[in-house]
Amino acid sequence: MKVKGKDFRSIWVDENDDRIIKIIDQRHLPHEFVIEELTSVREAARAIRDMHVRGAGLIGVTAAYGMYLAALSAPADDFDAALAAAGDILIETRPTAINLSWAVQKQLETVRGVSSPPDKIALTLETAGKIARQDAAFSQSIGTHGLKIIEKISEAKNGETVNILTHCNAGWLAFVDYGTATAPIYAAFSRGIKLHVWVDETRPWNQGSRLTAWELGEQGVPYSVIPDNLGGHLMQHGMVDLVIVGADRTTITGDVANKTGTYLKALAAHDNHIPFYAAFPSTTFDWNREDGIGEIPIEERSADEVKYTRGWYRGEIIEVLVTPANARAVNYSFDVTPARLITGLITERGVCRADRESILDLFPERKP
Numbered sequence: 001m002k003v004k005g006k007d008f009r010s011i012w013v014d015e016n017d018d019r020i021i022k023i024i025d026q027r028h029l030p031h032e033f034v035i036e037e038l039t040s041v042r043e044a045a046r047a048i049r050d051m052h053v054r055g056a057g058l059i060g061v062t063a064a065y066g067m068y069l070a071a072l073s074a075p076a077d078d079f080d081a082a083l084a085a086a087g088d089i090l091i092e093t094r095p096t097a098i099n100l101s102w103a104v105q106k107q108l109e110t111v112r113g114v115s116s117p118p119d120k121i122a123l124t125l126e127t128a129g130k131i132a133r134q135d136a137a138f139s140q141s142i143g144t145h146g147l148k149i150i151e152k153i154s155e156a157k158n159g160e161t162v163n164i165l166t167h168c169n170a171g172w173l174a175f176v177d178y179g180t181a182t183a184p185i186y187a188a189f190s191r192g193i194k195l196h197v198w199v200d201e202t203r204p205w206n207q208g209s210r211l212t213a214w215e216l217g218e219q220g221v222p223y224s225v226i227p228d229n230l231g232g233h234l235m236q237h238g239m240v241d242l243v244i245v246g247a248d249r250t251t252i253t254g255d256v257a258n259k260t261g262t263y264l265k266a267l268a269a270h271d272n273h274i275p276f277y278a279a280f281p282s283t284t285f286d287w288n289r290e291d292g293i294g295e296i297p298i299e300e301r302s303a304d305e306v307k308y309t310r311g312w313y314r315g316e317i318i319e320v321l322v323t324p325a326n327a328r329a330v331n332y333s334f335d336v337t338p339a340r341l342i343t344g345l346i347t348e349r350g351v352c353r354a355d356r357e358s359i360l361d362l363f364p365e366r367k368p
């Protein structure tokens with residue numbers, strides 16, 4: 001997507017030195033555009049854990065490149081063990097988004113049965129590139145399928161502005177390009193459909209007010225940032241036509257884990273008969289889990305993310321305390337929206353209902 005009119009992806013291999021992986025350090029956005037270089041698996045793990053990169057798709061792709069960086073420095077006589085250990089380091093950084101462990105497993109499968117270390121290194125680089133390209137292609141297809149939903153609403157409103165609410169950042173910064181929740185929005189906007197996006201600020205890390213707002217602004221899409229608790233009021237007053245969110249892990253029964261607060265939006269949408277969609281690539285399905293609330297691991301992040309907030313003050317990013325200094329704070333980073341509250345799932349293969357039968361119709365190779 002464009003940044004100041006120039007095309008960017010959220011992660012790429014350095015043009016002059018393929019031992020360097022470049023990322024946009026998202027902690028600095030929207031105030032500064034900082035590109036960071038990753039040269040080891042430890043740096044990749046730190047970038048994921050400390051949210052230099054975030055979002056289900058992108059942490060998967062970063063983990064895939066992290067495995068390549070680990071391969072570059074793995075000792076020839078203990079190569080497979082070193083790679084497996086690197087996989088463990090990466091997987092333990094963030095537990096909820098399944099894309100991360102999926103990407104690590106892909107890399108481990110890639111080198112299985114290959115004997116020469118240089119071949120293994122070349123294969124991990126190739127596989128990371130494939131995962132990144134697939135991530136972008138899947139997001140683009142999600143845009144094509146989701147576009148039809150927005151088109152229908154626009155027609156029903158005789159071309160009046162379609163108001164879409166989104167939570168967190170499931171945009172191109174959360175993937176490699178296009179994003180998932182945002183891909184249908186970009187597709188509709190480029191076709192001239194009148195739309196406006198309500199951007200939940202998404203406390204405590206403010207992925208909405210910092211990242212989604214920045215992304216939409218760079219593409220020229222009209223938006224308004226709203227406090228996390230405003231969505232219900234807007235819905236009650238007919239100011240929301242559609243909710244689209246991303247997903248970090250979706251069970252085979254259609255339960256969706258996404259950024260904390262998603263569930264409350266789904267409840268409000270259900271109560272107000274507003275369509276609520278989750279948009280994600282098939283790499284986000286956890287084919288082995290049935291009960292999202294009981295079975296999906298929910299990341300608990302530092303209480304300091306709740307107690308302190310970051311912002312731009314006199315030319316630099318500063319942190320300020322917003323609670324009593326000794327306050328206890330709790331920071332579960334995700335919640336689970338049960339399938340019954342979800343109108344549909346937008347995937348790269350099309351849109352389906354949030355239930356096992358409909359999901360398996362779209363992905364028949366997963367049928368037992």
Ligand code: MRU
Nearest residue numbers: 054055056168170174246247259
């Ligand atoms: O904690 P984050 O910023 O990695 O969480 C991201 C989200 O919850 C997104 O909505 C989600 O990843 C779906 S889109 C990748």
